[in-house]
Amino acid sequence: MVEVHRRHLLQGAAVLSVGLGAEMAAQPALAGILPGPADLAPRQRIRFDEDWRFAFGHASDVNRDFGFGAYQYTHAKQGLSGVTAAEPDYDDSTWRQVSLPHDWAVELPFVNNDTYTLPAPDKRREYEEDEAAAHGYKPVGRKYPETSIGWYRKVLRLEKGDEQKRLTLEFDGVFRDSIVILNGYILNRHESGYTPFEVDISNFINTDDKPNILLVRVDASYGEGWFYEGAGIYRHVWLVKTARTYVPQWGTFIKSDISGAVDIETRIVNGTDTAKTVTLVSTISDADGKVVARLETPVELAAQDEQTANQTTKLASPRLWGLKDPHLYSVRTEIMESGAVVDVFASTFGIREVVFKVDGFFLNGEAMKIKGTNNHQDHAGVGSAIPDGLHVWRLQQLKEMGSNAYRSSHNPATPEVLEACDRLGILVLDENRLMTSAPEGMYELEALIRRGRNHPSIILWSIGNEEPQQGTERGAKIARDMRRLIKKLDPTRPVTAAMNNGQGFGITESLDVLGVNYYVTRLGPVREKYPNLPVVGTETASTLCTRGEYERSETKLYVPAYDVTAPKWGHTAENWWPLYDKTPNLLGGFVWTGFDYRGEPTPFNWWPSVTSHFGIMDLCGFPKDNFWYYQAWWSDKPVLHLFPHWNWEPGKDVSVWVHSNCEAVELFVNGKSQGRKDVAKDYHLEWTVPFVPGKITAYGYRGGKVTMKAERVTAGGAAKVVLTSERVDDIAVLKAEVFDKAGVAVPKADNLIFFDVEGPAEVIGVGNGNPTSHEPDKALYRKAFNGLAQAIVQVKGTGSVTITARSEGLISGRVVLKA
């Protein structure tokens, strides 16, 4: 049987287009990045992270699916869904207690669910693609009916007077195909695993003393991508209570320019049967809380009516949003009725100017290259259910590396990622999952834009990635409709798409900025046809590295961490960045990827490999050596990074590399110079030296003087675990590192480390970045991989927390987290 894989389909699309006549060618933790709850009284926005119960249903056996669909009348009579768990007296004590965000896929064991037989090594294609590998070998999908349906149950506690209000549930993201049932009423079905949605529950709450039973049935039988996607309610859920006259979800759109002109568009809904005139008051404050404008506008509302009001002002000396000073203004929207505030709504915005020209990208007039990374939402220990603090921590690692941009591939980002990018000063390319003008795709596109358009960090909307129709006339029709919708909802931002083929044809005409994935050699036709079209590398590089490994292993499935391996469609760091850096009409790009992610375990797309090797950092966010390549050439920091470790068989020729932005570097082995070399911009330095135990030392020179020193010392046996912590809000990211008794990191240490917690905190996941590890993510222990292991700890209360990292025969490491 012929195996058809995604990459073949894409290549097939290229061939098809030709046939149709187209031509192809370690840092201190930052707390408080995300805002605390604003005082929005009388509106209430309550985060629903706690007190959920979870149980598996069943995709084919109705009796194991709590009666859902057991009788054909599940949908026939409203409120009589027949779902047993919807009953108020249903005993859910056997269901697990879970908190959000929650990803049940990451909790499941790895399963070699291949029906696919790996060809013999000599018959294997260079980058074999196996469907099960693509999703990271978790038992989720049609073949796993017993672990692909998840039910969430929660008893809603409402207050007296709530029946007078408008009550909605806002779901930020559920993977996927979710059905929301309240008190037996099926209220909503939402397919997309990546777009937010809102459910109005006002009419369905119990107004007597009966409890309100909320159920969410989540069906992850089908995937939406070709990478690990998680399963469950993996983003936040909110209960929002407002008056019946209110600002709806994402109800403001704030446009501004660097002259200080601000235009606020506010939607106001009168959900009552009485016509009324309200006063819309918008108060703009700067980041210090100083009020810089107050706008008051009367708005007439008929009964059951919605109006959009526009207010404009000009701020005297606007403080701009930029990468170094990501200044945000806030808008407090108040709806006043007869002198009383009936609703309050909070928004933030930033004033900045983004300009794409064919030969330059400018932020507030400053020319800069886009130094970005692509990322899926996935981290060690937690899968797609990344807590807010960990999102911030991940973005901080990227920023620390010198990266200034983030592509949310290939789906809309989580709101907290957008908020953190606003606050940290990171540019965002926010991407739609489906490139289609069919209703579902347009609905998802609308949610992407409405949800994101106040974020100053977002600089580009992407309508999709490497779609088969990209170079075709059909693609052109689809893209035209998608563009039209974007421009209607947000005329301020350019539209892009990531194309790996057909550039210059099909969807190209609908793009303000062309995104090119890998194949810069295919740009000929598009440059000729659209000479003024700016080009950004939406996917670049793709260096394959395993952290701490310096030799390829076909048995362990590791690739060396030198910048030497790339898939046939990709490039090493040094093969893309120097080109983009010096070519004015390549405006910069997004490396595939910032972090390793589960699935697509390229270049070993087969069992037992479960995680990609693309990341500049591994799945835990531990940097691979290329991290310092980018830091040297992307950031202003002085960098001198010497590798590999210095534990080899005596006499072995070892390739010693340095990533540095010094002017010259001299290498010494046990005090003996191996020569001084000048650094060429955007390139590494390299020496080959026979291994002798002891140490290697690199001295970095600037202006003829030694300004930096780096050393690698031969390590002895493992003697102790050193535990360190980086904290963002309630999340502590712990690093356990194995050292010898002299304090030298033991490069190959794989000791089993236990994490003991005392105090109000919990280990919510562990990892080590090993792409072939099948150890559980949900555990209180983990083997080190090449000397490192990680625990993600969530602090759940006040009082100090002590965490001990203990390993047999080693001195323990300990950290104390302050309340």
Ligand code: GAL
């Ligand atoms: C690209 C694709 C990415 C990822 C990458 C792996 O073609 O857009 O999602 O699959 O290849 O190299």
